[in-house]
Amino acid sequence: xxxxxxxxxxxxxxxxxxxxxxxxxxxxxxxxxxxxxxxxxxxxxxxxxxxxxxxxxxxxxxxxxxxxxxxxxxxxxxxxxxxxxxxxxxxxxxxxxxxxxxxxxxxxxxxxxxxxxxxxxxxxxxxxxxxxxxxxxxxxxxxxxxxxxxxxxxxxxxxxxxxxxxxxxxxxxxxxxxxxxxxxxxxxxxxxxxxxxxxxxxxxxxxxxxxxxxxxxxxxxxxxxxxxxxxxxxxxxxxxxxxxxxxxxxxxxxxxxxxxxxxxxxxxxxxxxxxxxxxxxxxxxxxxxxxxxxxxxxxxx
Numbered sequence: 594x595x596x597x598x599x600x601x602x603x604x605x606x607x608x609x610x611x612x613x614x615x616x617x618x619x620x621x622x623x624x625x626x627x628x629x630x631x632x633x634x635x636x637x638x639x640x641x642x643x644x645x646x647x648x649x650x651x652x653x654x655x656x657x658x659x660x661x662x663x664x665x666x667x668x669x670x671x672x673x674x675x676x677x678x679x680x681x682x683x684x685x686x687x688x689x690x691x692x693x694x695x696x697x698x699x700x701x702x703x704x705x706x707x708x709x710x711x712x713x714x715x716x717x718x719x720x721x722x723x724x725x726x727x728x729x730x731x732x733x734x735x736x737x738x739x740x741x742x743x744x745x746x747x748x749x750x751x752x753x754x755x756x757x758x759x760x761x762x763x764x765x766x767x768x769x770x771x772x773x774x775x776x777x778x779x780x781x782x783x784x785x786x787x788x789x790x791x792x793x794x795x796x797x798x799x800x801x802x803x804x805x806x807x808x809x810x811x812x813x814x815x816x817x818x819x820x821x822x823x824x825x826x827x828x829x830x831x832x833x834x835x836x837x838x839x840x841x842x843x844x845x846x847x848x849x850x851x852x853x854x855x856x857x858x859x860x861x862x863x864x865x866x867x868x869x870x871x872x873x874x875x876x877x878x879x880x881x882x883x884x885x886x887x888x889x890x891x892x893x894x
Contacts, residue, residue, distance in 0.1 A: 607827065608827065608828045609828075609840065611824045611825075611827040611828040612824065612825075612828040612840045612841060613840060613843070614820075614824050615821060615824035615825055615828065615841070615844075616840065616841060616843045616844035616846075616847055617847050618817055618820050618821050618824065619699075619821055619844055619847075620695055620699065620844065620847045620848045620851040620852070621817060621851060622814065622817045622818065622821065623690050623695045623698065623699075623848070623851075623852075624695070624851060624855050624856065625810055625813055625814045625817060626639065626687055626690045626691070626814065627690060627691065627695075627856060628810055629807065629810050629811065629814065630690075630691040632804075632806070632807055632810070634803070634807055634810075634811075635796075635799055636684070636687050636688045636691065637792065637795055637796035637799060637800075638796055638799065638800055638801065638803075639687060639811070639814070640683065640684060640687055640788065640792040640796065641788075641789070641792035641793045641795075641796040641800065642803060642811045643788075643811060643814050643815050643818065644785055644788030644789040644792050644793070645789050645793065646811060646812055646814075646815035647785045647788075647789075647815045647818055647819060648782075648785040648786060648788075648789045650815060650816070650819060651778075651781065651782055651785055651819075654778065659776075660776075660778045660779075660782075663774070663775070663776040663778055663779045664778075664779050664782055664783075666774050666779075667774065667775045667776075667779040667783065668771065668772045668774065668775055669783075671767070671770075671771045671772060671775060672771075672775065672779065672780065672783035672784075672787075673783075673787070674767050675764060675767040675768055675771065675780065675783075675784065676783055676784045676786075676787035676788070677787070678760045678761075678763045678764035678767055679764050679784050679787075679788075680784070680787055680788050680791050680792070681757075681760050682757045682760045682761045682764055683757075683788070684757075684792075685753045685754060685756055685757025685760070686698060686702070686754065686757050688750070688753055689750045689751070689753045689754045689757070692750050693750050693751065693754065694852060694856075694858040694860065695848050695851065695852035695856060695858060696845065696848045696849050696852050696858065696860045696864065696868070697739060697751070697754075697860075697864070698754055699844060699845055699848040700735075700736075700739045700845060700848075700864070700867060700868045700871055701736060701739060701740070701751065701754040701755060701758060701871075702754065702757070702758055702761070703732075703758075703842065703845070703868075703871045703872060703875050704732055704736055704755065704758045704871060704874075704875075705758045705759075705761045705762045705765070705875075706762070706874075706875045706878040706879060707728070707729050707732045707733070707762075707874060707875070707878060708758055708759045708761075708762035708763075709762035709765055709766060709878070710725055710728070710729060710878050710881075711729070711762075712762055712763060712766060713766065716766075717766075722881055724877060724881060725877070725878065725881050727877070728873075728874045728875075728877035728878050728881070729874070731870050731873055731874040731877070732870065732871050732873075732874030732875065732878075734867075734870055735866070735867040735868065735869070735870025735871035735872075735873075735874060736755075736867065736871060737867070738863050738864070738866055738867030738870065739863075739864055739867035739868065739871070741863065768780065777822075781819075781822055839876055839879060842872045842875060842876065845868050845872060
């Protein structure tokens with residue numbers, strides 16, 4: 594509900610609850626991806642079918658006038674840029690989750706704010722405070738502890754996650770600069786549409802008809818993906834970006850617990866130290882970003 598000015602009122606408790614739910618939901622999405630991999634559902638098939646199902650869940654919402662108006666009025670170029678980064682990012686994480694432990698993927702994913710800091714400096718010329726560079730090196734050290742490269746270098750799957758984290762940072766920057774007329778529904782709609790087209794085209798040569806048990810897990814994956822987006826949207830629209838961003842790091846706790854209970858994965862001491870350093874780095878970056886860009890009311894559409 595909005596006021597007469599069209600500004601979403603601050604509701605910190607709701608924002609906190611939404612983000613805490615999100616930190617629990619995302620690791621479960623990793624469990625579903627691993628379960629589908631065990632059923633020999635290929636990464637491309639998984640991505641294509643997940644995108645088609647998600648798009649199918651979104652289409653009925655076009656019957657609401659505000660949503661169809663938002664889709665028509667949206668800045669298509671901005672959505673193409675965002676969807677391009679998002680499609681590539683999702684492919685990286687789905688691929689890596691097939692083989693890497695859930696906590697490893699989660700920890701490396703937390704390097705996204707570090708990449709965002711670097712990109713903002715290179716692309717937009719934003720100044721980086723000395724503490725920001727400290728955060729970058731702390732996060733880099735934590736990432737090395739998690740990856741633990743040997744004489745042969747870093748494993749391919751780990752590099753894929755790093756690449757996905759980098760493109761996730763670019764995706765976040767694209768969203769931050771998206772025109773105001775592009776609503777949250779329009780963002781998800783065009784991303785899902787782009788994923789359905791791109792993944793569908795790439796996966797066509799290897800696509801098979803999913804079995805009933807596979808379809809159940811695929812629908813579950815699509816539903817969780819929509820839940821993640823909804824929680825993220827609510828959290829950042831009604832809560833403090835610094836608080837919400839910091840709460841996201843509790844996801845590492847759920848990743849450890851869910852990985853242990855459902856996947857029998859147990860990180861070692863070096864993993865733990867690396868995760869702590871990455872989290873510390875990310876929190877510093879978030880603090881610096883919030884100090885430079887204070888929260889502003891978000892216009893409802």
